[in-house]
Amino acid sequence: MVTKESKMKAVVSVTFDDCFVVHDIKVIEGEKGLFIAMPSKKTPDGEYRDIAHPINSEMRSCLEKTILEVYKEEQARAPVDEGGTTTEEA
Numbered sequence: 001m002v003t004k005e006s007k008m009k010a011v012v013s014v015t016f017d018d019c020f021v022v023h024d025i026k027v028i029e030g031e032k033g034l035f036i037a038m039p040s041k042k043t044p045d046g047e048y049r050d051i052a053h054p055i056n057s058e059m060r061s062c063l064e065k066t067i068l069e070v071y072k073e074e075q076a077r078a079p080v081d082e083g084g085t086t087t088e089e090a
Contacts, residue, residue: 009034010071014063022052027071034071036064 010027024039040048054060 036067
């Protein structure tokens with residue numbers, strides 16, 4: 001988990017069929033709620049380009065839904081300290 005004040009809420013890895021893994025998928029808090037950002041790298045011209053990403057909207061929706069469900073489950077399970085911060089965020 002990432003600090004409460006940050007727009008980035010978590011960084012996750014997803015394993016597909018026990019044979020392929022994608023690291024550094026970010027859970028971001030946007031103006032319209034949570035969404036995922038795929039791993040990317042900065043190009044020489046300053047733009048960011050995804051390293052790995054779904055190739056259709058159905059897969060992207062499925063991936064985002066699954067990641068956000070697990071993120072919310074983990075948030076609900078995480079113990080909270082007196083300051084309102086989960087101990088995983090501290």
